Amino acid sequence: MTEILIKDAAHVVTMDDARRELHEVDILLRDGVIARIGHGLGTGHGLSAGGQVISARGALVTPGLVNTHHHLYQTLTRAVPGGQDALLFGWLKTLYPIGARFGPEEMRTSALIGLAELALSGCTMSSDHLYLFPNGARLDDTIEAAAQIGLRFHPTRGAMSIGASAGGLPPDTLVEREAAILDDCIRVIDRHHDAAPGAMCRVGVAPCSPFSVSRELMRDAALLARDKGVMLHTHLAENDEDIAYSLEKFGCRPGQYAEDLGWTGVDVWHAHCVKLDRAEVDLFARTRTGVAHCPCSNCRLGSGIAPVRAMRDAGVRVGLGVDGSASNDAGNLAAEARQAMLLQRVVRGADAMSAREALEIATRGGAEVLGRGAECGRLQEGYRADLAIWDVSGIAAAGSWDRIALLLAGPTQVRDLLVEGRQVVRDGQLVTLDLPRAVEAQNRLAAKLMKA
Numbered sequence: 001m002t003e004i005l006i007k008d009a010a011h012v013v014t015m016d017d018a019r020r021e022l023h024e025v026d027i028l029l030r031d032g033v034i035a036r037i038g039h040g041l042g043t044g045h046g047l048s049a050g051g052q053v054i055s056a057r058g059a060l061v062t063p064g065l066v067n068t069h070h071h072l073y074q075t076l077t078r079a080v081p082g083g084q085d086a087l088l089f090g091w092l093k094t095l096y097p098i099g100a101r102f103g104p105e106e107m108r109t110s111a112l113i114g115l116a117e118l119a120l121s122g123c124t125m126s127s128d129h130l131y132l133f134p135n136g137a138r139l140d141d142t143i144e145a146a147a148q149i150g151l152r153f154h155p156t157r158g159a160m161s162i163g164a165s166a167g168g169l170p171p172d173t174l175v176e177r178e179a180a181i182l183d184d185c186i187r188v189i190d191r192h193h194d195a196a197p198g199a200m201c202r203v204g205v206a207p208c209s210p211f212s213v214s215r216e217l218m219r220d221a222a223l224l225a226r227d228k229g230v231m232l233h234t235h236l237a238e239n240d241e242d243i244a245y246s247l248e249k250f251g252c253r254p255g256q257y258a259e260d261l262g263w264t265g266v267d268v269w270h271a272h273c274v275k276l277d278r279a280e281v282d283l284f285a286r287t288r289t290g291v292a293h294c295p296c297s298n299c300r301l302g303s304g305i306a307p308v309r310a311m312r313d314a315g316v317r318v319g320l321g322v323d324g325s326a327s328n329d330a331g332n333l334a335a336e337a338r339q340a341m342l343l344q345r346v347v348r349g350a351d352a353m354s355a356r357e358a359l360e361i362a363t364r365g366g367a368e369v370l371g372r373g374a375e376c377g378r379l380q381e382g383y384r385a386d387l388a389i390w391d392v393s394g395i396a397a398a399g400s401w402d403r404i405a406l407l408l409a410g411p412t413q414v415r416d417l418l419v420e421g422r423q424v425v426r427d428g429q430l431v432t433l434d435l436p437r438a439v440e441a442q443n444r445l446a447a448k449l450m451k452a
C-alpha cells in the first residue's frame with residue numbers, strides 16, 4: 001500500500017458536482033486513488049505509519065489539467081520561419097516536408113519535451129495526435145516517452161492517405177495505404193490500449209482531417225474504433241478554408257460530413273470546431289460529441305474564435321488543447337485556459353466566462369471529453385489521484401484577493417504534480433526526466449532538421 005497525505009492545503013478546488021471549494025484541508029491518496037478529503041488527517045487518522053506527507057500550506061490544490069489535443073512531434077518545429085505568419089493550409093505545406101525527415105528518435109525526444117512542458121504547467125493527462133510515420137517512426141515512440149514522464153496518456157493513431165497527386169494537401173511521401181493504416185491501428189490498440197479503471201494509456205483512432213483521408217477511411221476508422229471500444233478523434237471546421245473545402249469536395253458542411261460517416265457520439269471528440277454553426281452546435285450537444293478547444297492555436301493561425309460559450313450553453317462537452325507546438329508555439333496548459341477565458345470575453349463581454357469556468361473546462365471538462373469523467377478531472381473520494389499543487393505565495397499572485405481565480409492572477413507553473421498518486425513534479429522540477437539533457441537532445445535534433 002502506498003500512501004501520500006497532502007497536508008494543510010490552503011485552498012482546494014474540487015470540481016465535484018457541487019463545485020465545492022474547501023479551505024485548510026488534507027487530502028489522503030492511497031494506491032493512486034483519492035481516499036479521503038478532510039480535516040485533521042494524519043498518522044493514526046487515516047495515514048498509516050510510513051506514509052509520505054507533502055505540505056500544501058499556503059498552496060492551492062486543483063485537479064490535474066487535461067490536454068485534449070496536441071501534436072507532440074511539433075515541439076521540434078517551433079517558430080519555423082516559413083510557417084510563422086501563414087494561414088492553416090499554407091502553414092501545413094511548409095511543415096509537411098520537415099515532418100518527412102523525422103524518425104523514431106525525433107518522435108520520442110519531441111514527445112518527452114512536449115509532455116514535460118505540459119506537466120510543469122499542471123497537466124496530468126494528455127492526448128496526442130500523431131499522423132505521420134516516416135522513417136520507421138511509430139506511435140509506440142510517444143507512448144514510451146509518456147511512460148517515462150509519468151503522465152496519463154491518450155495517444156491517437158492518426159493518418160493521411162490522400163497525397164498531393166490525388167488532390168490532397170500532404171505530399172505523396174507522407175501518405176500511407178489505407179489498409180496499412182487500419183492494420184497499424186489494430187496493432188497499437190491491441191498492444192497498448194488499457195480499458196481498465198485507472199488506465200495510464202488509452203489509444204484512439206484519428207485520421208488527420210477530412211482533407212487528408214478518404215471518405216472510406218473515415219467510415220472504416222469509425223467502424224474499427226467501435227469494434228475495439230476505443231475513441232475517435234480528428235480536426236474539424238478549423239477555419240474558413242476548411243469549410244470551403246468541405247462544401248466543394250463533399251457538398252456539405254463538416255458537421256453533416258461527420259454525422260454521415262459515424263463521427264458523432266460520446267466516443268468522438270473533434271479538435272478546433274471554430275466554425276461550427278448553430279445547427280452543428282446543436283448536433284454536437286444532441287449526440288454528446290466532444291470538442292477540443294485550442295484558443296492559442298486558433299489565434300496563432302488567425303482561424304477565429306470558437307463559439308465556446310454557445311457550445312457550453314447548449315450542453316456540448318468542451319475540453320482544452322494546446323495543439324501542436326508548430327501552431328502555438330508554447331505548450332503551457334494553464335496559459336491556454338487563461339486564453340480560452342479571455343477570448344470568450346472578447347466576443348461576449350467580461351461576464352462571458354469566469355476564471356472558475358475556464359478552470360473547469362481545463363480539468364473536469366477535458367476528462368469528460370476523453371471519456372474519463374467518472375475517474376479523473378475532480379478532487380473527490382474514489383477519483384484517481386491526479387492533482388496539481390500551485391504555490392500562490394509568489395509574485396504572480398501577490399496581492400490577489402481570490403487565490404482560486406488562478407487563471408486571472410497566476411502562477412502558470414505548478415509547484416508539485418501527482419499522477420496516479422506518483423510525484424512527477426516536485427518544487428517546480430520534473431522528477432522523472434533529466435530536463436537539461438532532454439532539452440540539449442531536442443536542440444541537437446532541431447539543428448539537424450534545419451540543416452537538411
Ligand SMILES: [Zn+2]
Nearest residue numbers: 235271323324
Ligand atoms: Zn491539431
